[in-house]
Amino acid sequence: MKEKAVILDESAIRRAVTRITYEILEQNKGAADLCIIGILTRGAFLAERISQKIKEIEGIKVECGKLDITPYRDDKRRLSEPDGTSVDFDINNKVIILVDDVIYTGRSARAAIDAVIGRGRPQRIQLAVLIDRGHREIPIRPDFVGKNLPTSHEEMVKVQVTEMDGTDSVTIYEPES
Known part of the structure; x- marks a missing residue:
């Protein structure tokens, strides 16, 4: 795969996270009853950023967790490996915001919904x-x-976050000809 284009740089990702946060707050009329859960791995870091941004905007600390969807996937199974899920709060009657880096087929989102x-x-x-x-x-x-x-099915989208990769970017890759 060869790099085709950098789609989002650090400042564009920061703006996107800010915009998403404002949209979440607007659609839910504030932060009451919100919980943020990020899908491992990079979704968890983005979820934490959204949680921090809500605290900056609303002055309210919303619960934030991370979710390992592997046991719920229909295409991958891991046996006897530790579950990376950390949701240490009650989700009953809460508005759950699931956060992921990329949505493609929808299968990861379906698995996350099942896990929640x-x-x-x-x-x-x-x-x-x-x-x-x-x-x-x-x-x-x-x-x-x-x-x-x-994108085409052959292209690949790679999200990088500072917390894991040392930089923030979204890059699209295409097959080498």
Whole structure:
């Protein structure tokens, strides 16, 4: 795969996270009853950023957790490996904002919804993604999107976050000819 284009740099990601946060607050009329849960791995870092931004804007600390969806996936199974989930709060009757870096087929989002419902009965589940690249196989649509990025099936979208990769960027790669 060769790099085709850098789609978002550090400042563009920061603006997208800020915009998503404001949209979450607007749609939910504030931060009451909100919980943020990030899908491992990079979604968890983005969830923490959204949680911090809510605290900056509203002065309210919302619960923030991370979710390992591997046991709920229909294409990958891990046996006897530790679950990386850390949701140490009650989700019952809460508005859950699931956060992921990229939505593609919708299968990860479906697995995340199953994982959340396995932990309780939220009032509502909403989905926030940094990148929506289309090509759904399951009828799932994110509520909050940083950037729509139409891609071909052959292209790859790589999200990097400072907390894990040392830099913030979204890059699209294409097959080498």
